[in-house]
Amino acid sequence: MGERSLERLDTVAIVGVGLIGGSVGLALRSRGLATKVVGVGRDSRALQQARQRGVIDEATTDLVEGVGDARVVVVCTPVSRIVQDVRRATAAAPKDALVTDAGSTKRQIVEQLEADPTAAATFVGAHPITGSERSGWEHARAALFRDRVCVLTPTPRTPSAQVARARAFWTSLGCRILEMNPSEHDEVLAYTSHLPHALAAALASSVPAAWLALAAGAYRDGTRVAAADPGLWTAIFRANRGPLLKAIGTLEERVAAFKYAMMTDDEDAIYRWWDEARHRRSLYEARQPTATPDP
Amino acid sequence: MGERSLERLDTVAIVGVGLIGGSVGLALRSRGLATKVVGVGRDSRALQQARQRGVIDEATTDLVEGVGDARVVVVCTPVSRIVQDVRRATAAAPKDALVTDAGSTKRQIVEQLEADPTAAATFVGAHPITGSERSGWEHARAALFRDRVCVLTPTPRTPSAQVARARAFWTSLGCRILEMNPSEHDEVLAYTSHLPHALAAALASSVPAAWLALAAGAYRDGTRVAAADPGLWTAIFRANRGPLLKAIGTLEERVAAFKYAMMTDDEDAIYRWWDEARHRRSLYEARQPTATPDP
Numbered sequence: 315m316g317e318r319s320l321e322r323l324d325t326v327a328i329v330g331v332g333l334i335g336g337s338v339g340l341a342l343r344s345r346g347l348a349t350k351v352v353g354v355g356r357d358s359r360a361l362q363q364a365r366q367r368g369v370i371d372e373a374t375t376d377l378v379e380g381v382g383d384a385r386v387v388v389v390c391t392p393v394s395r396i397v398q399d400v401r402r403a404t405a406a407a408p409k410d411a412l413v414t415d416a417g418s419t420k421r422q423i424v425e426q427l428e429a430d431p432t433a434a435a436t437f438v439g440a441h442p443i444t445g446s447e448r449s450g451w452e453h454a455r456a457a458l459f460r461d462r463v464c465v466l467t468p469t470p471r472t473p474s475a476q477v478a479r480a481r482a483f484w485t486s487l488g489c490r491i492l493e494m495n496p497s498e499h500d501e502v503l504a505y506t507s508h509l510p511h512a513l514a515a516a517l518a519s520s521v522p523a524a525w526l527a528l529a530a531g532a533y534r535d536g537t538r539v540a541a542a543d544p545g546l547w548t549a550i551f552r553a554n555r556g557p558l559l560k561a562i563g564t565l566e567e568r569v570a571a572f573k574y575a576m577m578t579d580d581e582d583a584i585y586r587w588w589d590e591a592r593h594r595r596s597l598y599e600a601r602q603p604t605a606t607p608d609p
Numbered sequence: 610m611g612e613r614s615l616e617r618l619d620t621v622a623i624v625g626v627g628l629i630g631g632s633v634g635l636a637l638r639s640r641g642l643a644t645k646v647v648g649v650g651r652d653s654r655a656l657q658q659a660r661q662r663g664v665i666d667e668a669t670t671d672l673v674e675g676v677g678d679a680r681v682v683v684v685c686t687p688v689s690r691i692v693q694d695v696r697r698a699t700a701a702a703p704k705d706a707l708v709t710d711a712g713s714t715k716r717q718i719v720e721q722l723e724a725d726p727t728a729a730a731t732f733v734g735a736h737p738i739t740g741s742e743r744s745g746w747e748h749a750r751a752a753l754f755r756d757r758v759c760v761l762t763p764t765p766r767t768p769s770a771q772v773a774r775a776r777a778f779w780t781s782l783g784c785r786i787l788e789m790n791p792s793e794h795d796e797v798l799a800y801t802s803h804l805p806h807a808l809a810a811a812l813a814s815s816v817p818a819a820w821l822a823l824a825a826g827a828y829r830d831g832t833r834v835a836a837a838d839p840g841l842w843t844a845i846f847r848a849n850r851g852p853l854l855k856a857i858g859t860l861e862e863r864v865a866a867f868k869y870a871m872m873t874d875d876e877d878a879i880y881r882w883w884d885e886a887r888h889r890r891s892l893y894e895a896r897q898p899t900a901t902p903d904p
Contacts, residue, residue, distance in 0.1 A: 443825050463823060492823070502823050505816045510827035515886035516863040517808055518893075520856070521800045526893045528758060528787070528797050530738050532805035533893065535830040540890040544883040551879055555871055561815070562868055566861075568811040573857055576850055584846055588839040591810035595835040598813075598821045598828065 323348040323483075327384035327407070329377060329399050331355045331364050333446055334416045335390030336454025339369045341487045344456040354380035364451045378406040386483055389415040394549040397426045404436045412479045414440045418503065419553040420467045420496035428471060438480035439467035439496060442489055443507070447541040460488035461603045465503075467496040490603070504557035509565060511547060512558065514540040618643040618778075622679035622702070624672060624694050626650045626659050628741055629711045630685030631749025634664045636782045639751040649675035659746045673701040681778055684710040689844040692721045699731045707774045709735045713798065714848040715762045715791040723766060733775035734762035734791060737784055738802070742836040755783035756898045760798075762791040785898070799852035804860060806842060807853065809835045 326342055328335040331353040342348045353370035354377050355361045361373035374380040377399065381387045387403045389396055396417045404413050413436045417423055420439050427433040444462040446453055464484040468477045481491050494502070518540040521529060551558060568587075575583035621637055623630040626648040637643045648665035649672050650656045656668035669675040672694065676682045682698045684691055691712045699708050708731045712718055715734050722728040737759040741748055759779040763772045776786050789797070813835040816824060846853060863882075870878035 443823060445826070465823070502820045503825075506820050506823045506828055507825035509815065510812060510825065510831045512867055513808060513812055513864075514827060514831055515883050516860055516867060517805060518886040518890040519882075520804065520860045520863050521889065521893075523889060523892050525797045525801055526889075526896050528738060528760070528801045529893055530798075530802035530805065531740070532809060532834040533801055535833050536805045536809055537886075537890045537893070538830050539827040540883075540886045541894075542887070544880050544887060547883050548876060548880045551871060552874060552876060555874065559868065559871055562864065562871075565811055565815045566864065568815050569808075569857065569861065572807055572811060573854065576846060576854055576857075579847060579850065581843060581847060585839050585843045587814075588810050588835075588842050591813040591832075591835045592837070592839060594816065594818060594821075595813040595832045597818050598816075598824055598832070599836075601821050 323385050325350045325352060325384045327352045327354055327381040327387045327403070328370065329354045329380070329387060329389045329403060330391035330395075331361060331370060331373075331451050332390060333449055333451065333453050334442070334444075334458070335388065336364060336369045336451030337456065337458035338388050338390065338416075338487065339364070339451075340454050340456035341459055343368065343371070345486065347486050348386075352380050352384065360451070367451075369451050369454060377402050381407040381411070383408065384411055386479075387411055387413045388483075389413065389417075392546050392549050393417045393419050393423065393553045396423050400427055400437055401430055401433055404430070404433045407436070411436060412476055412483065413437045414480050414483065416440060416442055418507065418550045420465075420499045422553050424467055424469060424496040428469060434471050435473060436476065438472055438476050440480060440484055441465045441467070441499065441503070442484060442487075443503075447539045449543045449546070457488070459484070462489055464489035464491055465499050466491060466493050467499050468493065469495070500554050501557045501560075504554055504561040505564070508550060508554055508558045509561040511539050511542070512551065512562065513565065514538065515547075618680050620645045620647060620679045622647045622649060622676040622682045622698070623665065624649045624675070624682060624684045624698060625686035625690075626656060626665060626668075626746050627685060628744055628746065628748050629737070629739075629753070630683065631659060631664045631746030632751065632753035633683050633685065633711075633782065634659070634746075635749050635751035636754055638663065638666070640781065642781050643681075647675050647679065655746070662746075664746050664749060672697050676702040676706070678703065679706055681774075682706055682708045683778075684708065684712075687841050687844050688712045688714050688718065688848045691718050695722055695732055696725055696728055699725070699728045702731070706731060707771055707778065708732045709775050709778065711735060711737055713802065713845045715760075715794045717848050719762055719764060719791040723764060729766050730768060731771065733767055733771050735775060735779055736760045736762070736794065736798070737779060737782075738798075742834045744838045744841070752783070754779070757784055758787055759784035760794050761786060761788050762794050763788065764790070795849050796852045796855075799849055799856040800859070803845060803849055803853045804856040806834050806837070807846065807857065808860065809833065810842075 326348040442464040518537040621643040660668045739757040813832040
C-alpha cells in the first residue's frame with residue numbers, strides 16, 4: 315500500500331475525545347474516511363455534546379464496547395494513560411484492528427506495550443506534532459494535522475503490515491510521515507517541543523505580575539504554550555525526564571554564553587551569539603512546508 | 610492640554626525611518642495629524658522609496674536641514690545612536706520644538722542628555738512598547754501604536770509643558786501613556802522585553818539544525834523574535850546590562866526549580882511549577898486592552 319493511498323475504513327474508534335481526539339474525528343468525518351466514528355471517553359455529557367456538534371458519530375464511556383467493531387483505534391488520552399488504554403483496546407478490538415496513539419512521548423509507552431504480545435502485534439506508536447495550548451474537543455479542528463509531521467515509532471517487532479496501515483491512516487488525515495525509533499523520537503522531541511514548553515513556563519513566571527502591563531510581544535509569544543493544561547504537561551515531562559534534562563543543559567549553556575558576553579560587555583560576542591540564533595531560526599522557517607490547499 | 614487632545618502639528622521630523630519611524634510617519638499621515646512629515650535618514654535611496662510609498666512627505670539625509678522647521682522631532686534610530694541624534698536635533702530644531710525618541714532603553718540615554726542644557730529643556734524620553742522582529746520601513750504600519758503602552762520617562766528637570774506635549778503626541782498615534790523614571794523603566798523592561806528576547810535566541814540555537822523539521826509550535830512562537838536584527842539587539846542589551854543580568858538570574862532560578870523537581874521526579878512540584886506559570890500567563894492575558902476600533 316503506497317503512502318498516499320487511503321484505507322477504506324469502516325469504523326474508527328477514538329479513545330479520548332479532547333483537542334487531538336476531537337480533531338481526528340473532525341478530520342475523518344470531513345474527509346469522509348470512515349463510515350462511523352465512535353468516541354470513547356469518561357465524561358458522558360461532554361461526549362454527547364461532541365456527538366451533537368458532529369465531532370463523532372457515536373459516543374460511549376465503555377472502552378470495550380466502543381472499540382468492539384473498530385478497524386482502527388486511535389488512543390488520544392494523556393501519556394500517563396496511554397499504555398493501559400492501548401492494552402485494553404488491543405484486547406477488546408477485532409483481531410485485525412490497527413491500534414495507534416497520539417502521545418507526545420514514545421519510549422516508555424512502546425517499551426511497556428512490547429511486553430504485551432497482543433499489543434505488540436497490533437500497536438504502532440505515533441506522534442502527530444501538532445496541538446494547541448487549549449484543551450478539549452471544543453477547540454478541535456479538522457485541519458489540525460494538515461502538513462504536520464507525524465512520527466511513527468515501530469520497533470523490529472512491529473508487523474510491517476501494521477506500520478503500512480498506520481502510515482496510510484495518519485497520511486489520510488493530512489500528515490507527513492517520519493519513522494524513528496522511540497528513544498530517538500524522545501531525544502529529538504525533548505529539544506523541539508518539551509524544552510520550548512518548559513522554557514515558556516519558566517519565562518511566564520519570571521516576570522512579576524505587577525509588570526505584566528508592560529510585557530512586549532516577545533513575552534506574549536514566548537509564553538503562549540504556558541497556558542496549557544498542567545496535568546498533561548507534568549505527565550509528558552515525567553515520561554521524558556532524561557532527554558529533557560539534557561536539553562535543559564544545552565539551553566543553560568547557551569544562556570551562560572550570553573551571560574558571560576554581557577558581563578564582559580563583549581560587543582562582538584553578543585552580536586555573534588544573537589546572529590547564530592537568528593541563523594538557526596531562519597533555517598527553521600526555510601524548512602516549513604508550504605501549505606497544502608484544502609482537499 | 611488634556612491627554613486626549615491632539616496638538617495641531619505643522620511639521621514633524623522623523624530621524625531614522627525604519628519600522629518604528631516609518632510607522633510614526635504612516636500613523637501621522639493616515640490620521641491627518643501633521644501638515645508635513647519629514648524623514649531624516651542615512652540611505653537616500655531608501656528614503657526616496659519611503660517617500661514614494663507615502664510613509665513620509667519629504668526626505669533628507671541632512672539632519673540639521675530636516676529638523677529646521679519641525680514642531681516635533683521623533684528620534685527613532687538604534688539606542689546606540691539616540692543620544693547623538695537627539696543632541697544634534699535639539700541644537701538645530703526651532704527653540705519651541707518637542708524632541709522625543711522611541712528607544713527601548715532609557716537610563717543611559719536620559720542621563721547623558723540631562724548633561725546637555727539644550728537637550729534637557731527640550732527632550733522627553735519615550736518608549737512605545739511595540740515593534741516586530743522585522744526591520745525597515747517596508748514593514749511599517751499605521752496601526753503599530755494603537756492600544757500599545759508608551760512609557761514616558763521625564764525627570765525632575767524636564768519642563769512639564771514638554772511632558773504634556775509628549776503625552777499628546779504619543780496619544781495621538783494611539784498609545785496609552787505611562788510615566789516612569791528612566792531606571793525603573795529599564796528594570797521593568799529587562800524582564801518584560803529584553804529577557805524574552807534573549808531567551809528566544811537561547812532557545813533558537815539550542816535545537817540542533819538537523820532536528821528543526823520536528824520543531825513544534827512552541828519553538829515557532831518561542832523563537833519568533835530571534836529573527837530580529839542583531840545590531841539593534843546587541844545595542845539594547847549593552848545599554849541595559851545590569852537589569853538584564855538580574856532578570857536572567859530570575860529565569861535561572863525558575864529553570865533550576867524545574868530541574869530539581871524533574872531530577873527528584875516530584876510530580877506535585879512539577880505540577881505546581883507549571884500551574885504557577887499558567888496562572889501568570891492568564892494574568893497577562895486578562896490585562897491586555899480590548900482593541901480600539903479604527904478611528
